Amino acid sequence: MQNEAIAERQEIRVGGLPIGGEQVVVMAGPCAIESFDQLVSLGKQLREMGVSILRGSAYKPRTSPYSFQGFGKEALKWHSEAKKEHGLLIETEVLDTRDVELVAEHVDLLRIGMRNMQNFALLKEVAGCKKPVILKRHISATLEEWLLSAEYLMAYGNSQVILCERGIRTFETTTRSTLDLGTMVAARLGSQLPLIVDPSHAAGKRELVAPLSKAAIAAGADGLLIEVHECPSEAVCDGRQALLPSDMEVLIPQLASVATAVGRWL
Ligand code: PEP
Numbered sequence: 313m314q315n316e317a318i319a320e321r322q323e324i325r326v327g328g329l330p331i332g333g334e335q336v337v338v339m340a341g342p343c344a345i346e347s348f349d350q351l352v353s354l355g356k357q358l359r360e361m362g363v364s365i366l367r368g369s370a371y372k373p374r375t376s377p378y379s380f381q382g383f384g385k386e387a388l389k390w391h392s393e394a395k396k397e398h399g400l401l402i403e404t405e406v407l408d409t410r411d412v413e414l415v416a417e418h419v420d421l422l423r424i425g426m427r428n429m430q431n432f433a434l435l436k437e438v439a440g441c442k443k444p445v446i447l448k449r450h451i452s453a454t455l456e457e458w459l460l461s462a463e464y465l466m467a468y469g470n471s472q473v474i475l476c477e478r479g480i481r482t483f484e485t486t487t488r489s490t491l492d493l494g495t496m497v498a499a500r501l502g503s504q505l506p507l508i509v510d511p512s513h514a515a516g517k518r519e520l521v522a523p524l525s526k527a528a529i530a531a532g533a534d535g536l537l538i539e540v541h542e543c544p545s546e547a548v549c550d551g552r553q554a555l556l557p558s559d560m561e562v563l564i565p566q567l568a569s570v571a572t573a574v575g576r577w578l
């Protein structure tokens with residue numbers, strides 16, 4: 313059953329998959345792409361569970377220049393090659409205007425990370441590539457600033473925008489960021505665009521990811537972006553917040569129940 317609020321929303325398509333409709337879409341995968349085999353193995357397991365899109369970053373924006381920066385072009389190739397094996401749609405972050413064309417050739421869905429939400433040159437370049445794009449909210453952005461950045465993408469030619477709430481910077485240090493579901497709900501009321509939630513970067517801790525995921529769907533999110541790793545202790549980045557595939561197996565049926573409770577399905 314589709315309620316009125318949902319019926320008014322703009323649906324976008326990633327491959328053939330509608331986002332922003334009745335279905336709640338789960339995107340999951342490693343923070344950073346570490347190998348071809350990692351993508352094939354994780355992709356196959358996640359597909360079995362009902363995940364639709366495999367996330368994974370080839371280029372990593374790191375706070376420290378000494379942290380792992382991503383395997384770059386090589387990882388992009390692994391991502392598109394692995395797709396033939398696991399059959400999921402794939403997404404990745406684009407960091408640099410010079411990489412937009414190459415990244416768009418390799419994946420179904422681009423991601424503009426929170427640090428680049430107001431990189432206007434990048435927004436314009438991504439607007440030109442015509443691939444659907446996730447626009448993350450910056451940790452210090454107001455709703456208005458976030459929506460204006462989405463407006464850049466649309467004004468320059470790309471209406472296939474998915475907003476992503478991923479937590480903001482507050483005085484609280486227990487969590488990596490503070491998941492701002494209040495503003496997420498306001499964003500749904502103030503914009504037609506599909507809206508997903510990234511509980512992983514908001515939480516920074518594995519044990520918080522499942523409850524935040526359920527809360528996000530209950531509050532009306534159109535999808536989730538969740539970090540998953542087969543061996544979090546060996547992950548090159550963000551292992552502390554990564555769920556195990558076995559955690560996902562438990563979580564997904566619970567998410568489906570929450571979705572049903574709010575008139576959606578997963
Ligand atoms: C990510 O999703 O890989 C990421 C770097 O997140 P954010 O841009 O929200 O920090």
Ligand code: MN
Binds near residue numbers: 343344513539549550
């Ligand atoms: Mn990460």
